[in-house]
Amino acid sequence: MSPAARQTDAAASALRRTIARYAAVYPADRHYVSAKLHTDPLTAELIQAKEPLGDVVDVGCGRGQFGLLLYELGRVTSLFGFDWDPRKVGAAQLAAAGCAEFTTADLRTPPRRSADTILLFDVLQYLSADEQRELLKAVVGCLRPTGRLFIRTADRGSGWQAKFSQFLERCGKALGINQSYVLTFRSSEELKADLVSLGLHVHRAERGHSSLLDNRLWIAQLVPGD
Numbered sequence: 001m002s003p004a005a006r007q008t009d010a011a012a013s014a015l016r017r018t019i020a021r022y023a024a025v026y027p028a029d030r031h032y033v034s035a036k037l038h039t040d041p042l043t044a045e046l047i048q049a050k051e052p053l054g055d056v057v058d059v060g061c062g063r064g065q066f067g068l069l070l071y072e073l074g075r076v077t078s079l080f081g082f083d084w085d086p087r088k089v090g091a092a093q094l095a096a097a098g099c100a101e102f103t104t105a106d107l108r109t110p111p112r113r114s115a116d117t118i119l120l121f122d123v124l125q126y127l128s129a130d131e132q133r134e135l136l137k138a139v140v141g142c143l144r145p146t147g148r149l150f151i152r153t154a155d156r157g158s159g160w161q162a163k164f165s166q167f168l169e170r171c172g173k174a175l176g177i178n179q180s181y182v183l184t185f186r187s188s189e190e191l192k193a194d195l196v197s198l199g200l201h202v203h204r205a206e207r208g209h210s211s212l213l214d215n216r217l218w219i220a221q222l223v224p225g226d
Contacts, residue, residue, distance in 0.1 A: 014072035033091075033095075051075075056119065059119060059120050061088075067119065082103050083102075115142055123153075127184060148220065151218040153186075199223070
């Protein structure tokens with residue numbers, strides 16, 4: 001077996017183990033996690049980025065599937081996640097089975113936890129613009145020297161992909177799938193300006209591979225001396 005084939009097989013095994021962790025959760029959550037991990041382009045992006053992430057904090061972790069995937073890939077030293085939806089956190093806790101810590105907390109008053117890597121996947125839009133900036137400031141303050149921040153969020157734009165992403169978010173809010181009192185979509189330029197002002201160097205910004213959604217993955221890193 002070639003090295004590339006071994007890496008592909010290892011990633012597929014990690015994906016299966018992650019999904020298997022949710023065997024005991026409610027069927028709706030189990031099916032959601034399986035569909036999310038199989039169809040979301042973020043899964044492939046996380047698998048392809050092979051560097052170790054150290055101690056990881058997952059902000060707005062939801063059911064915890066992406067953090068646990070990184071754990072199964074062997075990229076995580078420790079994993080701590082929080083979300084303000086106790087039902088989703090309960091599913092994450094069951095899936096973690098003691099290998100990670102998940103807790104309920106308000107995004108507007110996040111717990112302080114030192115980390116090498118902080119994940120912010122699809123969460124900023126549930127806060128006002130000012131609250132987004134405060135959350136970014138708070139989590140960057142928890143990063144260790146040369147720490148990294150992984151962010152994915154929908155870009156505010158006029159294209160049909162952006163509009164479709166925003167439509168789905170509004171449907172999720174209206175149906176109670178995602179708990180939120182507000183939805184605030186901001187442009188990539190605004191987000192990048194916030195990150196730079198906090199001393200982060202943005203060294204990757206990619207549009208998601210999905211043809212339907214206008215999501216972007218940003219990776220920003222603290223640089224010593226900045």
